[in-house]
Amino acid sequence: MSTASMAAQASQTTYEMVIGLEVHIQLKTTTKLFSDALTTFGADPNEQTTPICLGMPGVLPVVNEKAVELAILTGLALNCHIAEVTKFDRKHYFYPDLPKGYQISQYDMPICYDGHIDVLGRRIGIERAHLEEDAGKLVHGGADGLAGSTYSLVDLNRAGMPLLEIVSRPDIRSSEEARVYGETLRNLVRYIDVCDGNLEEGSMRVDVNISVRPTGETKLGTKTELKNMNSFRYIQKAIEYEAQRQIALVESGQAIVQESRLWNEAKGITESMRSKEDAHDYRYFPDPDLRPLTISRQQVDEIGARMPELPHQRLARFKDTFGLSDYDATQLVDAKELGDFFDRTAQHTKNYKAIANWLMGDITNVLKTQQQSLGATTLTPENLASMIELTDQGTISSAIAKKLLPDLMAGDKTPQQLVDEKGLAQISDTGAIEAMCKEVLEANPDNIAQYKAGKTKVLGFLVGQVMKASKGKANPQMINDILIRIIENS
Amino acid sequence: MTASPAPSTALDLHKQIQSGQLSAQALLEQTFNAIKAVDGDIDGFLHLAENQAQQTAEQVDQAVATGQPLPLLAGVPIALKDNIHVQGVRSTCASRILENFVAPFDATVTTKLNAHMLPIVGKTNLDEFAMGSSCENSAYKLSKNPWDTSRVPGGSSGGSAAVVASNQVPLALGSDTGGSVRLPAAFCALYGIKPTYGRVSRYGLVAYGSSLDQISPFARTTKDLAALLKVIAGFDPMDSTALSDEVPDYLALCDQPPKQLKVGLVKELMDSDGLQPDIKAAIDQSIQHLEGLGATFQTVSLPHINYAVASYYIVATAEASSNLARYDGVRYGLRAEEAQDIYHLFTQTREQGFGTEVKRRIMLGTFALSSGYYDAYYGKAQKVRQLIRQDFETAFEQVDILLCPAAPFTAFKLGEKVADPVQMYLTDIATIPVNLAGIPGLSFPAGFDSSGLPIGLQLLGPHGAEGTLFSVSQALETASGLSNCLPDVYKQQGVAV
Numbered sequence: 001m002s003t004a005s006m007a008a009q010a011s012q013t014t015y016e017m018v019i020g021l022e023v024h025i026q027l028k029t030t031t032k033l034f035s036d037a038l039t040t041f042g043a044d045p046n047e048q049t050t051p052i053c054l055g056m057p058g059v060l061p062v063v064n065e066k067a068v069e070l071a072i073l074t075g076l077a078l079n080c081h082i083a084e085v086t087k088f089d090r091k092h093y094f095y096p097d098l099p100k101g102y103q104i105s106q107y108d109m110p111i112c113y114d115g116h117i118d119v120l121g122r123r124i125g126i127e128r129a130h131l132e133e134d135a136g137k138l139v140h141g142g143a144d145g146l147a148g149s150t151y152s153l154v155d156l157n158r159a160g161m162p163l164l165e166i167v168s169r170p171d172i173r174s175s176e177e178a179r180v181y182g183e184t185l186r187n188l189v190r191y192i193d194v195c196d197g198n199l200e201e202g203s204m205r206v207d208v209n210i211s212v213r214p215t216g217e218t219k220l221g222t223k224t225e226l227k228n229m230n231s232f233r234y235i236q237k238a239i240e241y242e243a244q245r246q247i248a249l250v251e252s253g254q255a256i257v258q259e260s261r262l263w264n265e266a267k268g269i270t271e272s273m274r275s276k277e278d279a280h281d282y283r284y285f286p287d288p289d290l291r292p293l294t295i296s297r298q299q300v301d302e303i304g305a306r307m308p309e310l311p312h313q314r315l316a317r318f319k320d321t322f323g324l325s326d327y328d329a330t331q332l333v334d335a336k337e338l339g340d341f342f343d344r345t346a347q348h349t350k351n352y353k354a355i356a357n358w359l360m361g362d363i364t365n366v367l368k369t370q371q372q373s374l375g376a377t378t379l380t381p382e383n384l385a386s387m388i389e390l391t392d393q394g395t396i397s398s399a400i401a402k403k404l405l406p407d408l409m410a411g412d413k414t415p416q417q418l419v420d421e422k423g424l425a426q427i428s429d430t431g432a433i434e435a436m437c438k439e440v441l442e443a444n445p446d447n448i449a450q451y452k453a454g455k456t457k458v459l460g461f462l463v464g465q466v467m468k469a470s471k472g473k474a475n476p477q478m479i480n481d482i483l484i485r486i487i488e489n490s
Numbered sequence: 491m492t493a494s495p496a497p498s499t500a501l502d503l504h505k506q507i508q509s510g511q512l513s514a515q516a517l518l519e520q521t522f523n524a525i526k527a528v529d530g531d532i533d534g535f536l537h538l539a540e541n542q543a544q545q546t547a548e549q550v551d552q553a554v555a556t557g558q559p560l561p562l563l564a565g566v567p568i569a570l571k572d573n574i575h576v577q578g579v580r581s582t583c584a585s586r587i588l589e590n591f592v593a594p595f596d597a598t599v600t601t602k603l604n605a606h607m608l609p610i611v612g613k614t615n616l617d618e619f620a621m622g623s624s625c626e627n628s629a630y631k632l633s634k635n636p637w638d639t640s641r642v643p644g645g646s647s648g649g650s651a652a653v654v655a656s657n658q659v660p661l662a663l664g665s666d667t668g669g670s671v672r673l674p675a676a677f678c679a680l681y682g683i684k685p686t687y688g689r690v691s692r693y694g695l696v697a698y699g700s701s702l703d704q705i706s707p708f709a710r711t712t713k714d715l716a717a718l719l720k721v722i723a724g725f726d727p728m729d730s731t732a733l734s735d736e737v738p739d740y741l742a743l744c745d746q747p748p749k750q751l752k753v754g755l756v757k758e759l760m761d762s763d764g765l766q767p768d769i770k771a772a773i774d775q776s777i778q779h780l781e782g783l784g785a786t787f788q789t790v791s792l793p794h795i796n797y798a799v800a801s802y803y804i805v806a807t808a809e810a811s812s813n814l815a816r817y818d819g820v821r822y823g824l825r826a827e828e829a830q831d832i833y834h835l836f837t838q839t840r841e842q843g844f845g846t847e848v849k850r851r852i853m854l855g856t857f858a859l860s861s862g863y864y865d866a867y868y869g870k871a872q873k874v875r876q877l878i879r880q881d882f883e884t885a886f887e888q889v890d891i892l893l894c895p896a897a898p899f900t901a902f903k904l905g906e907k908v909a910d911p912v913q914m915y916l917t918d919i920a921t922i923p924v925n926l927a928g929i930p931g932l933s934f935p936a937g938f939d940s941s942g943l944p945i946g947l948q949l950l951g952p953h954g955a956e957g958t959l960f961s962v963s964q965a966l967e968t969a970s971g972l973s974n975c976l977p978d979v980y981k982q983q984g985v986a987v
Contacts, residue, residue, distance in 0.1 A: 094818060
């Protein structure tokens with residue numbers, strides 16, 4: 001939403017939003033952050049726990065080096081500085097899903113700090129990215145939700161999962177920018193393969209800090225924190241709603257309460273979490289069970305050397321090297337699997353536009369209909385390229401090519417084999433096409449007269465008839481040319 | 491009461507088992523008989539682990555029968571403080587909150603003891619969660635000093651000290667956070683060593699003050715102590731604070747007498763008005779013994795040591811307030827079943843489960859870490875700790891080791907100090923600085939006071955200097971004859987053969 005459209009009805013004051021995002025990403029490690037319990041999704045409650053995850057007396061944490069590597073890789077992708085020395089701190093609060101009564105996090109020496117990413121042409125600062133362990137989850141029983149539940153069960157499978165909390169600076173100024181920032185971050189973590197980036201399953205979680213202020217004002221307004229948005233669309237909607245709610249409060253002279261608010265998608269509103277009024281005192285202090293971590297320049301360089309191509313780099317390459325439009329390139333970058341497939345297909349044919357069209361059009365449609373991922377089909381880059389080549393050479397028509405696609409995605413035959421077996425090669429024999437054209441014209445003498453009278457549109461009908469007669473195999477351009485020649489010579 | 495040497499040391503017993511003169515099972519049976527005969531007066535044990543111990547003893551006898559070489563100390567019965575996990579055996583920490591808590595895994599030291607086939611006979615009494623200097627903060631029983639059962643054995647590892655000093659077992663493990671092994675060792679005429687921080691894995695030790703805690707052994711001779719430390723020390727991938735340096739052969743080092751030893755006497759601990767005169771005399775005696783071996787003496791100053799107790803009671807309680815947050819009634823241990831909501835489940839469980847001293851320390855530590863007070867308390871305490879560390883480093887540039895008291899006085903009467911926590915805290919004035927600095931400290935018997943109560947002194951060395959401490963301790967033990975000391979009344983009843 002533009003600043004102008006946020007003008008409150010009652011006054012002429014315009015407002016701007018000041019937004020910062022706290023994004024938790026669950027790092028793709030085999031084991032948890034401080035124990036060797038597995039991280040696989042979907043196990044039975046409390047199956048993936050060790051005495052360490054359960055906070056048993058006598059246990060000690062040992063940091064998962066893989067998680068540290070993934071944090072460094074992410075930090076580098078976010079243009080962050082990587083700390084030479086970083087440490088872990090204990091953050092205390094009592095809650096049944098927090099086994100030790102504290103969460104191991106990083107307070108004042110985060111592993112990554114001072115980075116940025118570019119979003120819609122603006123640079124958004126990254127204040128820090130720090131490692132921390134996840135809590136477990138509560139399952140409320142006896143009712144559908146917490147309200148009215150008569151008991152709660154604790155599942156600690158998630159407790160101790162490795163998270164990287166990425167905290168942006170309050171540089172974001174619109175709900176759209178917030179959404180795109182989130183999408184950009186998701187693409188990034190997927191490209192560097194540190195996180196699934198799945199908001200619905202919770203492997204990526206986004207909290208929004210938002211305040212409003214009159215345009216031009218430099219002081220920050222009171223902020224609220226928005227939670228419980230499990231899609232980027234909801235994030236944008238929640239911000240829109242919350243900004244209007246805050247503006248209405250300011251306009252009517254009421255105070256904004258600094259609090260956490262939950263997005264209620266069913267009602268389309270944010271609601272106060274009604275948490276305790278006293279602010280938490282987390283009593284952070286350095287975890288004495290974990291020595292500070294020293295990260296060498298060499299280690300950072302080694303991890304940096306393994307950095308794969310990032311989304312913005314791929315976007316530039318798809319445009320520059322393959323001449324794709326911004327739209328096409330963006331589509332292929334956002335859907336990483338399609339982009340990867342594009343790259344591999346581009347090694348076998350130079351008709352890049354055709355590859356993009358196939359991937360974003362018919363192939364995506366088939367995948368959607370069958371609710372499949374590209375990797376689950378039998379389509380190979382070689383076969384896609386071969387089909388494009390056969391079409392370009394005129395061996396088959398594009399209509400035939402579209403018909404072949406399901407077989408290419410579900411079978412193991414090459415396009416050439418399919419064309420040969422089914423006799424689908426395009427008819428490009430002038431004599432044969434001429435004979436079919438004559439037959440069609442003889443059956444439709446009126447159309448010749450109409451065409452001659454200037455109603456050239458009838459040509460399309462005639463081409464279609466010839467095509468039908470050829471069972472789709474005749475070369476449409478040749479039909480076109482031959483029909484015109486016969487009509488004009490008649 | 492006078493001291494008489496007991497016939498057998500742990501190493502003697504081990505040798506007899508290895509040679510087939512003594513079966514591990516017979517020794518174990520004798521041990522349980524001694525416990526039955528003696529522990530009613532001493533109250534050192536909280537609970538026994540007869541089945542596990544029996545299995546280990548059988549394993550030892552089988553190994554001997556099949557001619558396999560035995561690992562060091564195999565067959566020697568040992569007792570563990572009840573804050574060290576033995577899988578399948580309760581770890582109560584002498585607290586109501588863990589009354590029925592069965593350890594779900596072995597502590598790393600337990601794994602090492604099992605590998606060396608030492609039968610673990612039972613778990614000993616302590617001040618609740620190792621918080622105390624007299625063992626009187628136990629939720630279950632009052633342990634007695636075998637040298638005078640109207641007196642405390644010292645704390646917090648009082649039960650472990652009492653069962654070794656009453657000849658029930660020759661070896662025990664305790665934990666030392668501010669003197670909790672060295673003080674009871676001193677009060678009970680035992681040898682005890684708090685190793686360099688990180689030398690022994692803390693995995694499976696229920697945490698009190700994580701940056702100070704070290705599992706520490708008790709024995710009645712230097713060599714038994716050295717052998718036991720050798721068994722339990724070493725790197726552990728489960729403990730990020732464990733040291734990776736190789737463990738020296740401490741036992742062999744006992745027989746290498748120190749040469750041209752430079753010994754420092756800590757000015758601030760010698761001048762203290764509170765120091766009992768008998769203890770000063772014992773120090774002089776030890777000086778003479780060491781001078782006889784060619785050692786030279788000089789006085790060194792640890793200028794910040796007077797702030798050690800204050801610093802300790804911030805750092806240790808801050809860490810304790812955090813470490814004990816997990817006892818919330820949700821997953822294990824005591825639960826206040828009558829609680830109507832989660833807030834009251836937490837508060838009532840903790841209200842009912844923790845004793846007075848534990849609550850006091852949790853509140854102290856919580857306050858010290860609170861927003862707005864952190865810099866003034868925890869931050870400052872850490873700075874003091876750093877200064878104390880530097881004091882020791884400076885001292886060890888001048889001397890090889892330090893000699894000082896283990897406590898300002900000998901064992902006090904049960905109940906004497908319970909009403910005054912600060913007086914109780916000052917008991918540890920000579921031991922606390924060692925934990926703050928992370929250096930090793932060995933407590934050794936140095937005589938008896940006019941009431942016949944044991945006097946203990948400490949040898950302190952720089953990081954990793956356990957070997958030096960053992961060699962000096964052995965030299966003193968030989969010179970003083972204070973080896974394998976037991977009160978006469980327990981000499982006959984124990985495990986000795």
